[in-house]
Amino acid sequence: MNKTMRLTAAVLSAVVAGTAAPAFAQSTEVNVYSYREPGLIQPLLDKFSAETGIKANVLFAGDGLLERVAAEGDLSPVDVVLTVDIGNLVGAKEQGLTQPITTPAIERVPAEFRDDEDGWVALSLRARVFYVSRDRVTETALGYENIAGPEWKGRLCTRPGDHVYNIGLIANRIAAWGADKTREWLTAVRDNLAFAPNGSDRAQVKAILDGTCDLAIANTYYMGLMLTNETEPEQKQWAASARIIYPDADGEGTQVNAAGAFIARHAPNVENANKLIDFLLSAEAQQLYADANYEYPAVTTVRPAELTLSWGELNPSPVPLAEVAAHRGEAAALVDELRFNEGAQN
Numbered sequence: 001m002n003k004t005m006r007l008t009a010a011v012l013s014a015v016v017a018g019t020a021a022p023a024f025a026q027s028t029e030v031n032v033y034s035y036r037e038p039g040l041i042q043p044l045l046d047k048f049s050a051e052t053g054i055k056a057n058v059l060f061a062g063d064g065l066l067e068r069v070a071a072e073g074d075l076s077p078v079d080v081v082l083t084v085d086i087g088n089l090v091g092a093k094e095q096g097l098t099q100p101i102t103t104p105a106i107e108r109v110p111a112e113f114r115d116d117e118d119g120w121v122a123l124s125l126r127a128r129v130f131y132v133s134r135d136r137v138t139e140t141a142l143g144y145e146n147i148a149g150p151e152w153k154g155r156l157c158t159r160p161g162d163h164v165y166n167i168g169l170i171a172n173r174i175a176a177w178g179a180d181k182t183r184e185w186l187t188a189v190r191d192n193l194a195f196a197p198n199g200s201d202r203a204q205v206k207a208i209l210d211g212t213c214d215l216a217i218a219n220t221y222y223m224g225l226m227l228t229n230e231t232e233p234e235q236k237q238w239a240a241s242a243r244i245i246y247p248d249a250d251g252e253g254t255q256v257n258a259a260g261a262f263i264a265r266h267a268p269n270v271e272n273a274n275k276l277i278d279f280l281l282s283a284e285a286q287q288l289y290a291d292a293n294y295e296y297p298a299v300t301t302v303r304p305a306e307l308t309l310s311w312g313e314l315n316p317s318p319v320p321l322a323e324v325a326a327h328r329g330e331a332a333a334l335v336d337e338l339r340f341n342e343g344a345q346n
């Protein structure tokens, strides 16, 4: 029995609820699992379909998709998985869920932002930066080491240390500095916290407006999402109370994380999967990513949104994402060991 025949209509329609999935027409389709939200991804897929005639079936979910791919095994209908965080991309490869991407388009992405065996590729970059109070902070440039200084006592805030965004940051520091210096730094950062870490990146910026925090560690694109938020307009005030400093902009560079894609190991439509990756790395799609979500294009020749550019220039840390990912476990252990989530202890 060939692969196509084993992909029953039942499996496909479970994935694409409400769509009558023709079991023998895979060559004109591509099946996508997406951790990223429909608002960002659906317009891209619609454009892809309009340009190629390939129908994109997509399942959106906030979590559990990698587990699903693993559980489905060689019967999985999925071709392309879109995910956030380098941990998910590297994790997928480590679990054997990927196959090499073959479209030459991936060479548009700098080597440090894709797997060296083409197992995954970044589609957009997200910088983790400092948001500082416009009223209470005068510094215009800061390095990572600066926020460990005594002048920041009781003034820092961030979401919990074990969130993947902070694990990425700490893992980047371990890669850049080694474990000992990072432990010392993270201990000092913990002891400078204004309150025990809780809430989202946006909540930290709200704390700046509230006056309970002077410097928040958060991702840049939230600045854009807050400043343009029409459903919760109060977020515009949170954002307006802060300005962004790119840590180590003049030095080693600012830590970035990635949202990206991989082609599933058992993808039934490999050729279409590569065509989709090719499209997502086109200047047109990269521009859509940049403009819709204020992230940085992974194809670094594509210009970020004007609003994004207004915050300053991103000089990304040169530590390859794969190397950052290799230190995730150590970073998580350090957060536990220091009881970072309990806040300042000295």
Ligand SMILES: [Fe+2]
Pocket: 219
């Ligand atoms: Fe986010």
